[in-house]
Amino acid sequence: MTGSEVTQSFRLAYVPGVTPTKWVRIWNERLPDVPLTLVAVAVDEAFGVLRAGGADAGFVRLPVDREDLSAIPLYTETTVVVIPKDHVIAAVEQVSAADLADELVLHPLDDTLDWENPPGRPAIERPETTEDAVELVAAGVGVLVVPQSLARLHHRRDLTYRPVSDVPESRVGLSWPQEETTDLVEEFIGIVRGRTVNSTRGRPPTPPQPKGKRAAAGGAQGKAAGGRTSGGGKATAGKSAGGRSGKPAGKNARGGSGGAGAAKGGAKRGKPRGRS
Template sequence: MTDSADSPSFRLAYVPGVTPAKWVRIWAERLPDTPLTLLQVTPAEATDVLREGAADAALVRLPVDRTVFSAIPLYTETTVVVVPKDHVITAAEEITLEDLADEVVLHPLDDVLGWEKPPGEAAFERPATTEDAIELVAANIGVLVVPQSVARLHHRRDLTYRTVVDAPRSDIALSWPEDATTDLVEDFIGIVRGRTVNSTRGRAQQAPAAAERKGERERGKPQSGGAARKSPARGAQKSGGTKSGGTKSGGAKGGGRRGTGGGKPRRRS
């Protein structure tokens, strides 16, 4: 009986707002015998699960500690402000931070934009979570500035959002412990980077092996056919090129001497 603990698997953590469905589908097509387990975590928990080995890789929001983790930036999100549908801000398609100067801008404790103080007026206290802040927006207590994917995640019929063109933005990246770049991590890197299944930039351990096999084939070619192909050329230079038609003993110099000796008329005395 096979121990399921010995079966290979890949554990991928991801933060709210990130949708890994496309990459998970490609993984299932390419590695059907290796299950991929998803683990949703808060932005604060993302690097902790990697350190503890609870996940092999994670889709995180930058920054991460680059002395410990490797990271491949994937995309940058648009920042939006979430407001009630009847809010005056909805009259414009895009706004600036200056347009929020007179608004109460909520700043949840799990904020992912990284600013010390958002624009506008501060609320009486900071909401514990983004979800709590959304509830306050719905109660007309303030507005909330978040990445667009987070606004979509917490969608409500009575709320909408508008792009804030000059607000800080959030970068999404694939990250994993630098000292734990496994074959399965390499496989997932290839998927998120859009490599095809036949890409030559596959697993790190497969590339040297393929190169070595190619080198063996290349080394074998000159031994079997290279010398035989060169021999006729050398023979042609010795037998045909020099003796019969070459410039050293051929007709150009010989013909010239015959013309000089036999074609010039004798002078009569």
């Protein structure tokens, strides 16, 4: 990185439901001299903020316009239905879209699911925001189908939620302007993708050394290694053969296990006795 990049800040946008805490913590550990500023944006404003330079990168809900924005998908969220705790659906672990056919399903204007045909019966008016729709659910007006992160974000004690099958799911990704793929953006991409600090993109490459220095260093290392290995090997061999291995072998021979001592002992036992 250049000196100017090290001193600047990094602006990270994020839409409701996304929790960037983990990635921000890693960034602060790896780049303590580069402040990271969080920019909360609405779902329908996220791409405009990136294009206008209001953020260097952002967590958005896919898809994105690939003509001028780059993006990498991160995860897909479970879709849930938000209901009052005393609702009949609360008695089951999961429902399908068909199970909501008789329900009044609220469809807020900031909905993040790509519906072709929303399930259930439509309300006369669409709530302005997901938060407004949650308030209506709490008032017993209807139910709401949203990504699980939004159900958690707008959690209330009198409400609960259950997974819904056979419905669209929301995908979250990291996006940034194609023409502004800076070193800091690359650094954040590496953090999001799980690269370690020792990975190629996580640290500058080791500069190549001149051939003369490499040769000198190699010769010095070889000389040091050779001296230790040769000296140690000779001392070990000599000590083993003459100092340790040879002596015990002689003792064993004289003790009658073999060699000259064994032959001498055999000659004594072979002499005829005087009584015979």
